[in-house]
């Protein structure tokens with residue numbers, strides 16, 4: 001039984017201007033112990049897809065439809081509301097871009113981590129504190145004893161990010177979902193944190209979904225990759241195959257835009273052209289506005305995801321023909 005099963009997921013939000021079609025017909029699967037990256041530019045539906053899986057979207061404005069939405073075998077579509085938090089707590093941990101949001105500024109790091117352990121496991125306070133210290137060591141926290149007695153604002157960005165990873169892992173989740181976990185950090189610290197997440201994933205055998213807009217970021221951390229654009233999956237393959245032979249013109253453009261490092265600064269190559277309007281997505285391929293290969297058919301017809309070999313699928317009429 002896969003850890004994550006998403007089949008034909010669509011999410012829309014009601015807004016004063018109409019329905020925002022954030023995610024359109026997305027399917028993806030993650031087996032236990034596997035790692036998956038979801039990449040795509042801002043607004044492509046990465047976060048909303050995972051928030052929908054965890055049923056964390058606002059119920060007043062979001063409409064979620066799927067033929068399957070399962071987390072560790074639990075049907076998240078029919079799971080009663082009062083059981084959702086329990087399922088999430090037992091199975092999944094989330095880490096976000098802003099670690100401050102995970103911590104209460106008024107309490108010491110040690111207290112917050114220890115409380116988390118006590119809430120999840122039947123252990124004594126001193127055993128919980130031991131677990132916290134050993135987890136801080138595991139996330140390679142510099143000077144863990146000092147960190148234990150610090151308040152969140154007394155830590156650097158990188159240290160807080162490590163504390164947040166410790167907080168996420170201390171519950172021993174079956175899956176870690178990391179949404180842009182390092183964008184707030186400088187490049188060197190980013191690389192260290194990503195390496196750490198990758199190592200811990202291997203070590204613990206948990207599943208990992210890493211969301212980012214930067215393909216370079218996930219290349220060394222995950223095995224498989226989903227490329228999203230305009231709320232849809234454009235390409236689905238292994239990191240190796242994507243880097244060797246990207247098929248979709250958008251995936252090719254993304255690869256060409258991987259930032260080079262010039263004197264410590266990141267240089268992103270922009271993809272020229274206009275992004276699709278989520279209020280009125282085109283009938284055809286959402287990338288056709290910016291695609292050098294697009295023709296009249298691409299404007300009218302939405303390509304379906306087509307398999308090329310066991311590990312590679314692409315949604316592009318030009319690649320099929």
Ligand SMILES: Nc1ncnc2c1ncn2[C@@H]1O[C@H](COP(=O)(O)OP(=O)(O)OP(=O)(O)O)[C@@H](O)[C@H]1O
Pocket residue numbers: 013015020021022023040041042043044045046047048049058061212213278
């Ligand atoms: N609560 C909401 N209400 C209305 N629209 C929303 C809401 N959340 C997201 N959206 C819209 O859904 C679309 C997909 O958003 P999403 O947050 O999934 O993008 P993303 O791929 O995670 O982008 P980023 O890289 O900027 O985080 C966007 O058009 C966004 O404006």
Ligand SMILES: [Mg+2]
Pocket residue numbers: 046047048179
């Ligand atoms: Mg996002």
